[in-house]
Amino acid sequence: MTAFSFSPPALLPIIVLLPLLGGIINGLIGKRFSRQVVYAVGCTPVLASFLLSVMVFQGLRGAMVTDPSAAFRFEAYHWIVAGNYSFDFAFLADQLSAVMLLVVTGVGFLVHLYSTSYMDDDPGIARYFSYLNLFIFSMLMLVLGKNLAMLFIGWEGVGACSYLLIGFWFKDMDKAEAGQKAFVVNRIGDIGFVVAIFLLLAYAGGSVDFDSLRAHFSDSARAIDHAPTITLICLLLFVGACGKSAQIPLYVWLPDAMAGPTPVSALIHAATMVTAGVYMIARMNFLFALSPHAMTVVMLVGALTAIFAASIGLVQNDIKKVLAYSTVSQLGFMVIAVGAGAFAAGIFHLFTHAFFKACLFLGAGAVIHGLHHEQDIRKMGGLKAKMPLVNITFLISCVAIAGLPPLAGFFSKDAILAETVALKPEAEKLAGYYEGGFKRQAYAQAGVAGAEAADIAKVAAAEQGIRKQYIESVEHLGMWRKVAFALGLCAALMTAFYMFRLYFMTFTGAYRGDHHTWDHAHDAPWPMGSALAILAALSVVGGWVGMPFAHGHYNFFYHWLDPVLARGKELIEGELTPSVEYSLMGLSFVVASIGVFIAWQMYGRGVSEAPARIAAGMRPVYNALLNKYYVDEFYHAVVITPLRAVSRALFQVVDRVLVDLAMVRGPGYVLVGLSHLGRLAQTGEVQAYLIGTVVGVAALAWYLI
Amino acid sequence: MTAIPLGHILTLAALLFSLGLVGVLTRRNVLIMLMSVEVMLNAVNLTLVGFSRYNAWTEGHVLAFFIIAVAAAEAAVGLALVLSVFRLKQTTYIDDLRLLKR
Numbered sequence: 001m002t003a004f005s006f007s008p009p010a011l012l013p014i015i016v017l018l019p020l021l022g023g024i025i026n027g028l029i030g031k032r033f034s035r036q037v038v039y040a041v042g043c044t045p046v047l048a049s050f051l052l053s054v055m056v057f058q059g060l061r062g063a064m065v066t067d068p069s070a071a072f073r074f075e076a077y078h079w080i081v082a083g084n085y086s087f088d089f090a091f092l093a094d095q096l097s098a099v100m101l102l103v104v105t106g107v108g109f110l111v112h113l114y115s116t117s118y119m120d121d122d123p124g125i126a127r128y129f130s131y132l133n134l135f136i137f138s139m140l141m142l143v144l145g146k147n148l149a150m151l152f153i154g155w156e157g158v159g160a161c162s163y164l165l166i167g168f169w170f171k172d173m174d175k176a177e178a179g180q181k182a183f184v185v186n187r188i189g190d191i192g193f194v195v196a197i198f199l200l201l202a203y204a205g206g207s208v209d210f211d212s213l214r215a216h217f218s219d220s221a222r223a224i225d226h227a228p229t230i231t232l233i234c235l236l237l238f239v240g241a242c243g244k245s246a247q248i249p250l251y252v253w254l255p256d257a258m259a260g261p262t263p264v265s266a267l268i269h270a271a272t273m274v275t276a277g278v279y280m281i282a283r284m285n286f287l288f289a290l291s292p293h294a295m296t297v298v299m300l301v302g303a304l305t306a307i308f309a310a311s312i313g314l315v316q317n318d319i320k321k322v323l324a325y326s327t328v329s330q331l332g333f334m335v336i337a338v339g340a341g342a343f344a345a346g347i348f349h350l351f352t353h354a355f356f357k358a359c360l361f362l363g364a365g366a367v368i369h370g371l372h373h374e375q376d377i378r379k380m381g382g383l384k385a386k387m388p389l390v391n392i393t394f395l396i397s398c399v400a401i402a403g404l405p406p407l408a409g410f411f412s413k414d415a416i417l418a419e420t421v422a423l424k425p426e427a428e429k430l431a432g433y434y435e436g437g438f439k440r441q442a443y444a445q446a447g448v449a450g451a452e453a454a455d456i457a458k459v460a461a462a463e464q465g466i467r468k469q470y471i472e473s474v475e476h477l478g479m480w481r482k483v484a485f486a487l488g489l490c491a492a493l494m495t496a497f498y499m500f501r502l503y504f505m506t507f508t509g510a511y512r513g514d515h516h517t518w519d520h521a522h523d524a525p526w527p528m529g530s531a532l533a534i535l536a537a538l539s540v541v542g543g544w545v546g547m548p549f550a551h552g553h554y555n556f557f558y559h560w561l562d563p564v565l566a567r568g569k570e571l572i573e574g575e576l577t578p579s580v581e582y583s584l585m586g587l588s589f590v591v592a593s594i595g596v597f598i599a600w601q602m603y604g605r606g607v608s609e610a611p612a613r614i615a616a617g618m619r620p621v622y623n624a625l626l627n628k629y630y631v632d633e634f635y636h637a638v639v640i641t642p643l644r645a646v647s648r649a650l651f652q653v654v655d656r657v658l659v660d661l662a663m664v665r666g667p668g669y670v671l672v673g674l675s676h677l678g679r680l681a682q683t684g685e686v687q688a689y690l691i692g693t694v695v696g697v698a699a700l701a702w703y704l705i
Numbered sequence: 706m707t708a709i710p711l712g713h714i715l716t717l718a719a720l721l722f723s724l725g726l727v728g729v730l731t732r733r734n735v736l737i738m739l740m741s742v743e744v745m746l747n748a749v750n751l752t753l754v755g756f757s758r759y760n761a762w763t764e765g766h767v768l769a770f771f772i773i774a775v776a777a778a779e780a781a782v783g784l785a786l787v788l789s790v791f792r793l794k795q796t797t798y799i800d801d802l803r804l805l806k807r
Contacts, residue, residue, distance in 0.1 A: 684803035687730055694726065 008059035009074040012091040015052045015101070016140045018045035023133035030126025039116045042129030046112050046136055050105035057098045069563035071095070073146060080149075084206040092146035092210060096564040099347060100143035100279055103354045104272050108136045110531040111267040114362050117527040118263050118369055128168060128261070135161035139272050143279065148197050148208035151280065155193070155244065158273045159186045165268060166260040178259035185253040189243015196236035203229060214286045218567055227291065227434050227470070234287060234294035238301075241277030245331050247305045252632060254328055258320040262365030265320060270327045270361050271354040278334040278350050282343045285568030289341065290433065292425040296477045299339025299420070303484035303491075306332030308629070310494035314501070315615075315625045318375050319364045322502050326401065327357060329491055333416055336484050341572035342419035343565045344558040348546045349416055351557070352408035355542045356397035359535035363394035366524040366532065367506060371517050377505045379513040386521040389529050391507045393536035398503045400539040402496035403592040405585075408543030413492060414588040415546065418581060421485045423574040427474040430571060431467050438466045489591055496595025504603035548581060714755035721748035735790070735797045739783045746776045 022045035030038050056072065063070035071094035079089040093101065112132060119125055138157025145151035160183075167179025200208055204216045241247070246254035257269045268274070281288060281298065288295055306329045313325035330353050337346030368375055370387055384391045400407035403414065431438070442463035448455040511518050524532060546557035562569075576584075602610045615622040624630065721744055728741025750769045757765025791797050 686799055686802070690730055694730070 008056045008063075008093070009072040009091075011052050011056055012072065012074045012093055012144055013076065015049045015056070015105070016091065016137060016144060018049050018052075019133040019136040019140065021045060023130045023137060026126045026133065027130035030130060033126065035120075035125060038126045038129055042133060043109065043112045043116065045133060046105060046109045049136070049140070050102075050109050053098075053101040053105045056093055057102060060093065060095065060098050064563075069566075071563070075146070085201060086207060087147060087149040088209065090146035090150065090209075091144040093144060094564050095561050096279070096283060096347065097143050099351060099561070101140070103351060104136065104139045104143060107271045107354050107358050107535070108139070108267060110534055111263045111271075111358065111362070113527045114266075114365070114531040115261070115263045117525045118365055119261065122261075124168070128165075131161055131164045131168070132264070132267070135165065135268060135273070139276075142276055146209060146211075148200065148210075148213075151283075152193065152197065155240075155276060155280075156190070158268070158276065159183065159190070159244070162186075162257065162268050162273055165264040166257045168260055168264070172259075175259040178253075178256040182253040182257050185250050186243045189240045189250050192236040192239025192243075193241075196233050196240065199229070199233045199236065203233070210283065213284075214567060217286050217290060226437055230287065231291040231294045234284075234291045235297060237280065237284060237287075238294065238298050241281055241298075241335070242301065243277075244280075245274050245277030245335065246328050247277070247301050247332065247335055248308060251305060251309065251328050252635060255321055255324040255628070258318075258324050262320065262361060262368060265324070266358045266361030266365065269324070270357040274327065274331055275334065275350045275354070278331065278338055278346055281335075281338040282347050282565070285338075285343045285565050288338070289425070289568040289571040290430065292427075292430065292474045292477055295339050295341060295425070296480050297339070299336050299484045300480055302332045302335025302337075302339050303487040304332070305329070306336060306491035307487045307494070308332075310491040310498065312625055312628050313498040314494055315622060316498075317378050319367065319377050319380075319502065319506065320361075320375055322377070322498060323357070323360055323364055326360075326495065326499065329495060330357065330401070332491065333413060333488065336420060336488055337416040340416075340420040340481060340484065341423045341425065341568065342416060343568050344561045345412065345415040345419050347561060348557050349412035352400070352412040352539070352542045352546075355535050356400040356407075356409055356539040359393055359397040359532060359539055360401065362528065362532055362535065363390050363397065366390045366528050369528070370521045370523065371513065372520065374513060374517060377502060380506045380511070381509040381513075382507070382511040383521065384507045386518075387507075387523045389532065390524050393532040394507065395503060396536040397539045398499045400543075402499050402596055403492055403588055404496075404596070405589060406540075406543070408539050408541070410585075410588065410592070411543035411546050411548070414585050415548070417485055417488050417492070417588060418576055418584040419574075420481055420488065421584075422576045422580070423572050424478055424481070425474055426571050426573045427471040430474065431471050434470065438463050438470070441466050489587070492588065493591045493595045496592040497599045500596045500599035501603050504599060508604060509606060548576075708758075711755055711759045714751060718748045718751040718755065721745075721751065733798050733800055735787050735799055735802070736784075738799065739780065739787070742783075743776060743780065746772060 022041055026033075026038055026041050030041065033041070060070060060072065063072075071092060073090065073092050075088050075090040077089050078086060080087040112129070115128070115132065119128055122128065135158060138154045138161055140154070141157060142151055142154025145154055163179045163183040165179075166182050167176045170176045170179075197208055200213065204213055207213070242250045254269060254274065258265055260269070288298070309325045309328035309332060313322050313329060316322045316325060330349070334346045334349050334353070337343070337349060366387065367380070367383060367390060370383075370390070371380070374380070396407070400409040403410045405411075439459075442459045442465075445462045445466070446455070446458045448458060523529070546555055548555055602608055602614075627633075725741045725743075725745030725748060728744065729738050732738055732741065750772055753765040753769045753772075757763065757769075787797055790802065794801060796802070
């Protein structure tokens with residue numbers, strides 16, 4: 001690498017602030033600009049950020065030649081200093097951040113470009129680009145934050161932008177409410193996240209800086225010897241991740257989030273924001289790796305989400321809803337990965353998923369745009385003829401997400417499933433880590449405090465027992481990996497099926513809508529088309545960076561992330577032998593092919609009675625799937641209705657009576673009443689007042705003398 | 706010339722003061738009330754002068770002159786007020802002057 005004339009750390013704040021600048025300009029005075037100026041102000045900063053990100057990436061590669069664990073740090077100033085606690089306003093670009101940086105700015109720019117065409121008839125274009133730029137800004141804060149507090153700023157920022165963009169067409173009540181739902185559900189997750197940050201502050205030496213946290217939790221001498229505390233912190237962090245990354249039970253907002261403009265769904269609700277939870281867990285790998293129990297919970301929630309959402313996706317008829325449930329399901333895969341300790345695989349899937357899912361959403365947007373806002377796939381079909389470019393890019397990304405080699409999704413999904421069964425936590429090492437806690441427990445259990453030989457032996461025996469118990473409990477967790485693997489495999493099968501069902505119903509067969517729309521249907525204009533083409537190309541080649549055994553025993557993507565994930569890897573053992581790896585690859589391929597084949601049988605060969613027959617044969621199952629397992633209805637009955645009732649009761653009693661009447665109006669009424677009494681004394685007769693004065697003075701004189 | 710005992714002076718002053726007070730409290734005509742106030746002031750003057758003389762001080766005398774001057778100013782302002790009230794209401798009777806009550 002030649003010498004760089006710039007200093008990469010100094011680029012970090014510029015990368016972050018450019019989109020903010022664009023957002024502010026468009027937000028404040030964008031209304032007065034012509035459309036072209038708004039487009040330019042919206043797109044240019046993101047493109048510039050992307051180019052600078054590439055420079056940072058190259059700089060990082062250069063720096064890694066001399067120092068394999070190099071990272072760029074930029075510390076702007078001390079943000080909050082209070083006692084022993086301190087937060088810096090600082091950026092960190094390590095290998096993980098660099099990957100996210102490229103994805104966010106790269107896909108972000110393509111979506112901006114696409115939007116110039118997709119939103120070309122919308123009057124609120126300045127507002128739209130302003131929100132979109134603010135989103136990119138927040139997302140960059142999230143991935144470049146050097147500590148949890150900075151990450152949290154971005155975390156909340158993307159949440160707010162997501163809310164604004166879901167409810168972008170706020171005159172439609174349903175869309176405004178969908179935005180609100182997303183916001184509220186995310187808040188629930190954020191509570192867990194904030195509490196986890198506070199706990200970390202309390203237990204990890206007063207700093208939530210990633211570098212110092214990692215140092216703290218790597219040093220077993222200083223380590224927390226409370227295994228339960230670490231598990232609790234991890235679970236609370238995961239609650240936050242559940243909200244942002246749409247996992248059970250907080251996934252309900254994501255399908256509704258499709259109310260926003262389609263490019264927004266592609267960028268925020270598929271490629272970037274929703275992966276923040278996965279990113280955060282991978283970032284905190286050094287902590288999660290310490291708690292196999294919490295990891296297992298994470299993995300199982302991911303597996304359940306993957307299969308649950310995939311099964312709903314099987315029968316949905318709205319093109320965006322299918323993709324939404326597919327996103328939830330793929331996020332489930334990523335969460336399986338980080339829960340299984342396959343952090344690199346999780347980030348790898350995040351990386352590839354960003355390309356093909358963004359491509360799918362943008363393709364769906366092109367279809368919707370071409371068909372005058374028709375979203376029901378039952379009214380589509382045969383669009384291959386009208387939209388050749390959209391057709392080919394959509395097909396490529398369908399193949400990629402279904403997991404057929406050699407496209408991106410195959411390698412990443414296969415890596416997740418393979419590592420889920422191959423890895424296991426290093427129970428012995430972990431037990432060594434928690435020694436202090438075991439010792440304390442042993443003393444309590446043995447009920448002695450003395451230093452006599454008999455006592456010491458007793459304590460040692462108790463300690464041995466506790467240690468053994470812990471190791472066994474960790475080893476017992478292994479069976480859940482098989483469960484997650486099985487669920488993941490089923491979800492992969494469903495993925496292949498519903499994606500190709502979507503493809504066949506949209507692009508092949510005969511058109512089922514009205515002729516007027518058909519006549520006006522058109523292929524994507526160039527800004528849309530070029531974004532689609534680039535993303536489709538990336539969906540093909542994106543997986544190759546993580547191809548196993550591509551260069552002997554060397555996987556570029558994993559190797560790249562090693563410095564960040566090293567600590568997590570230390571505590572999780574297991575390696576895939578090539579034979580196992582290849583057989584699992586074969587299994588993945590077979591499963592994906594079966595899914596595609598069934599879809600082709602049912603939807604790809606012209607009009608078929610099979611779907612209707614199967615639906616009729618399993619009416620209750622079909623209805624449950626079609627209605628998304630009635631989860632929304634369930635939440636409405638169990639959470640929302642009681643909450644509203646309690647709120648109403650509180651409003652009527654506490655607010656109306658206690659606050660309004662007793663505390664606000666009450667004193668007023670009392671004063672008015674007293675004033676009425678006082679008014680009686682005011683007769684207006686001067687001499688009456690004078691008598692009062694004289695009597696008063698006389699009384700005073702009497703008292704004094 | 707024998708000095709008038711202090712007790713006599715104070716008794717006279719007390720009588721004058723009470724007379725003025727009763728006048729202020731009972732008379733309905735504002736003019737009479739003002740005159741009664743003057744009587745009360747002069748009763749106080751008498752007390753001051755009496756004590757001054759008894760103790761052979763001069764401060765009381767000075768203060769008495771001071772009060773006479775202020776009383777003159779007060780009477781001027783008071784009479785001017787009465788005059789303008791009379792122009793407004795065509796009366797100087799206190800019972801009719803209860804504007805603030807209504």
